[in-house]
Amino acid sequence: AQSVTQLGSHVSVSEGALVLLRCNYSSSVPPYLFWYVQYPNQGLQLLLKYTTGATLVKGINGFEAEFKKSETSFHLTKPSAHMSDAAEYFCAVTTGTASKLTFGTGTRLQVTL
Amino acid sequence: DTEVTQTPKHLVMGMTNKKSLKCEQHMGHRAMYWYKQKAKKPPELMFVYSYEKLSINESVPSRFSPECPNSSLLNLHLHALQPEDSALYLCASSQILAGGQDTQYFGPGTRLTVL
Numbered sequence: 426a427q428s429v430t431q432l433g434s435h436v437s438v439s440e441g442a443l444v445l446l447r448c449n450y451s452s453s454v455p456p457y458l459f460w461y462v463q464y465p466n467q468g469l470q471l472l473l474k475y476t477t478g479a480t481l482v483k484g485i486n487g488f489e490a491e492f493k494k495s496e497t498s499f500h501l502t503k504p505s506a507h508m509s510d511a512a513e514y515f516c517a518v519t520t521g522t523a524s525k526l527t528f529g530t531g532t533r534l535q536v537t538l
Numbered sequence: 539d540t541e542v543t544q545t546p547k548h549l550v551m552g553m554t555n556k557k558s559l560k561c562e563q564h565m566g567h568r569a570m571y572w573y574k575q576k577a578k579k580p581p582e583l584m585f586v587y588s589y590e591k592l593s594i595n596e597s598v599p600s601r602f603s604p605e606c607p608n609s610s611l612l613n614l615h616l617h618a619l620q621p622e623d624s625a626l627y628l629c630a631s632s633q634i635l636a637g638g639q640d641t642q643y644f645g646p647g648t649r650l651t652v653l
Contacts (some may be wrong), residue, residue: 467646469644525583528580
């Protein structure tokens with residue numbers, strides 16, 4: 426079985442500050458990990474993904490995430506927050522079983538002036 | 539191009555109505571998905587089609603009836619819905635890769651309100 430835990434349902438940062446959204450996974454086999462962003466009343470947009478290879482993954486809009494197997498983590502970071510980053514962020518994992526994505530509960534990012 | 543389109547954008551229906559949601563992709567993906575998303579919750583998988591055949595049904599009530607007419611189209615037929623079925627319905631598509639590395643690309647969703 427696979428699962429994802431996102432610590433912090435709500436994160437608030439100042440514009441220009443570091444963004445850190447936490448994701449820990451549980452999987453009995455090597456996982457494939459994803460971060461999606463959802464703006465209000467919109468669908469999910471893929472930010473980045475880890476499948477194999479380099480553990481530091483760069484995505485769109487300046488976001489990146491590092492796969493740390495020893496810590497079972499895949500935290501999302503951005504050096505400098507922008508107001509347009511305010512959205513809901515979902516971490517998700519799949520282990521290849523019928524392409525079933527397991528989502529975390531989501532983290533709402535608020536960016537303040 | 540990683541676009542999945544969904545129509546309509548909004549839908550209001552009564553409990554006795556029959557309506558359909560449509561999803562389309564032209565990325566050559568052979569897997570298509572329906573998700574239901576309630577407010578402040580993650581998406582919940584409803585159905586998966588692989589090579590135009592239903593491969594996963596997550597114990598969804600029969601008032602939701604999926605259909606995959608061809609590899610580019612996915613429909614969700616709705617009948618006799620309940621107010622608690624009001625939600626954002628998301629469609630997604632992906633390739634089918636060995637080992638499950640496929641990435642799901644989502645459409646913008648249909649906001650459904652059942653009165």
